[in-house]
Amino acid sequence: MTAQRNGGDLVIETLEALGAKTVFGIPGQHALGLFDALSRSDLHFVSSRVENNSAFAADGYSRATGEVGVLFLSTGPGALTSLAGLQEAYATGVPMVVVASQIPLDGLGARRKGMLHQLDDQKASAANVTKFQQTVHHASGIPSAIQDAWAKAITVPMGPVWVEVPQDVLLAPVMVPPVRDALAEAYDHPPRVELVEEAVRWLSEAKRPAIVAGGGVRRAGAQAALLKAAETLDAPVLCTPGGNGAFGWDHELSLQSWVEDRYVSEVLEDADVLVVIGSSLGEVSSNYFSLAPCGRMIQIDAEPRVLESNTPALGIRADAKAALEFLNDQLAASGFASQADWHGSTPQQVVVQTLAKVQARLDGQDLAKERAFMADIRAAVPDDMQTFWDMTIAAYWGWSCWDARTGEFHSAQGAGGLGFGFPSAIGGAIGTGKRVLAVSGDGSSMYSIAELATAKQHNAPVTWLIVDDGGYGILREYMEGAFGKATATELARPDFVALAQSFGVPARAVAPEGIKDALAEAFEAEGPNVIVVQTLLKMFAPTHL
Template identity: 55%
Template sequence: MPRTGGQVIVETLEDLGITDVFGIPGQHALALFDALEGSSLRYTSARVENNAAFAADGYARATGRPAALFLSTGPGALTSLAGLQEAYASGVPVLVVCAQIPAAGLGGARKGFLHQLVSQASAAAQVTKAQYTVRHGSALPQVLADAHHAALSAPQGPVWVEVPQDVLLAETLTEQHIDPREPDAAAPGCAEQAAGLLARAEKPVILAGGGVARSAGADSALRAVAERLGAPVACTGAAVGALPLDHPLSVGSWVEDRAVTDLLAEADVLLALGTSMGEVTSNYFSLRPRGTVIQVDANPAVLGSNHDVLGVCADAGEFLRRLGAGLPAGLSARAGEERAARVREAILRRLDGQDLAHERAFMAALRRAIPSGAATYWDMTIAAYWAWNLWDPREGLSATAQGAGGLGYGFPAAIGGAVARGERTYAIAGDGSAMYSLAELAVAVQHKLPVTWIIIDDGGYGILREYMNDTFGRAVGTELARPDFLRVAEAFGVPATRCRIEDAAAPGAAEELVEAIATASEGTGPRVVVCETSLRMFAPS
């Protein structure tokens, strides 16, 4: 029977295994949203398009598969781009279906359409893997299948499909149904050559990046290879916990510590997995590897971008499994555990010398308060900078906006995680970043989502305040007027708790935070915890 273009899209998404949609309606997208009625797709509304993109990102990180993101034209499309930049930078699959103005106006052929852009897809090209513009309803099933495949193929990322309003509304007789294709397997690359180099190495070291965190089963393969090699493992902030922090070969994620930088530099063979070895990971480009660097990444553009390397274009998990099969036994007796222990001790000595007892006790209290195995989503706040280095996910998910570094990620991403998991997730934000996401409290209430939002209120952009004071001796533009977050939460009907902690290291002081989060972990629906405190950053070395 004839179906509108919007109905064909929804049916095809169902065929592809998509189960969830995030987004906001708009004039040109109404046929797309109308088609959701009676479908199996679950729709979670948003209040701002970039937050809808963050929610789709949080969903994908929790499930390993994409949600659909439905957008309307012009302002709606453009507002989503900041959220899509994070997904693009972090390799997170999202399938964007965006409306367009009527086909007659595409490319500016006719002027005066509401929301008209000369090239909407060009605006999206900086933050998506691929862009498709569909001009005929019969092409929709195959284009969506291609886009879905592209989003999941290494390197994963968001993909943009835009459909003119008249194509969404017009009826089509296409009977094409699509079976999902498996994503392309990354090339096995040079695993055998890498195995030979590592087998002969005397001081091998492994650097695990976000590609390890995003690859299914890569954490167990990483552990097996590290133990076979007896190699210390450093994780970037995007891969914190890929090797358990209490493992004797782990040096954690203190990549901004000179002891870790020296460990990486002194390796005769450094195996870098799923990382560009960029600014932060290289301790602000001060890393100078003296041995052979084997860099493995699914994105060929990353290979050799910052160092001379033996480049291997492959998924980190696939490569590690192939590498492990090629390594001989008897390599583990290389003092790797002793080398890792010396680095951990050096890190602790540096922190002990910086008067950071409050910050360390505060982060320890957060870890005690948030249940093991829970998904945490961190906004760009000082607590997140600490979490990149020392947070122990304890079999849970730890996701941050470190890829693109934009504000406002934590709460909407935690909404996506709660939709995906059907269980309580936790968002950690500062008062500055929280202001980007306040509207999404309505979403959590409307959909009865179990999200606990922990807002650390220090009266401004704390990390920028520190950077400016350190660089210029003063901070300008960092102090913020903000609402009473408790009363805002209560206006949305969300139970909220406030605590104030001046020194978390004082006896019993941090228990107020632990108790507040425990209370905000009970029951159903959203909860808010406001903690008034000021955290300082550790000094890089």
């Protein structure tokens, strides 16, 4: 006997037609029709233990694979619990389609009080962390709603979108035939010709051009276009934490990712034309708003709200790849020839001198343990391995010192919430089928410790490094620096090794100096595993000594 198709089947069929392969989430009472339909599909469902972690996992899946992350949510508490995870995806520009269930139609708009999970306006709760929200009132409207949402998710600026379907609409029998194909294309935002031409005029007159490459360069796949532009302009390139990996670490024009160093800031400030691509030049990438460019600035970004938001600039709204390719073509057509001259030095000499100053500054601080620790992790991690970093002192180091090589560096610096590292790594591992590394502190790890069950259940090839310093290390350091003492930063925590083992996940504790060998061994294993290092790491001082 063939089961009667319903609204839930339309959701699943449309997602499959759009190319979805994996879905993250947690079942819920009002979403039962959706999950029943899921059982009749080829979609791979990954059930997390907390909705916030489901959102992080779908985010990590998207970052690792380049595909759209798909998230299923229940109503009320389940939907609300996901919001912090969605904030990270929204802030970082990660394309996701969220399908949330809703209470029955006759309860919408608070017309009937007291329904389980009822909110006055559920999708309004998502408005701050998604770029689009819609409630579907009829089953026949489901395919179009999801198709439109998918197109919005992949249109720059990319981000999560929210479609909610009431319980009775998901369960309603449908007469429409199965969804066979669905087309969702991104809307183009080509750069305006006159703005690029003006940028070329500025650059043609520049003697000290420099480039800041943000996460938009990576998301657009604009690395090759950035390399061509940098070499044509003879311009030093600094990658933000989000842009880490957009430009070769060892290239002679690379200032790497030392965004929190005043020596590097001085180079950017000295540029007579600073080109900022795919970055808001926000708090971290502007060295905590201390960056004060003395020359003119060209800012290219797909998000119009970002343009000139922090610094006056020639703002060009466009996808980074499209803009850089057009800029390269216009530079070539104009017969551009570099006249770079940094006060008698070449750009390459400026890069060498600046990086030497950065290292000398670090040499003058008591940071041997921290530098060795990060170097040992980098030495152990294969060049092409993707890494996922929580908001922890090791990640703050990673923002500046991690050479992404051919792998991908993912961190939670978009919104800065705790708990991103491990669940996003699970999503990345499941999406690629390859081993990944997650790095957390003891404080942030507790946000996602339940996902050890998820990693075990799905045999996800994740190595989770927990750096245990007994509390919220970043906040401890901030408070001690500002007030001379820290308050409420010390934490009781479990025996992480025993806890992981109780989930059936292999785990071991190692000393900091043993991290390289421990990681190398863990990377050769099957399924998830955990390494715990008890150590107190310090941050580097970003200003001159």
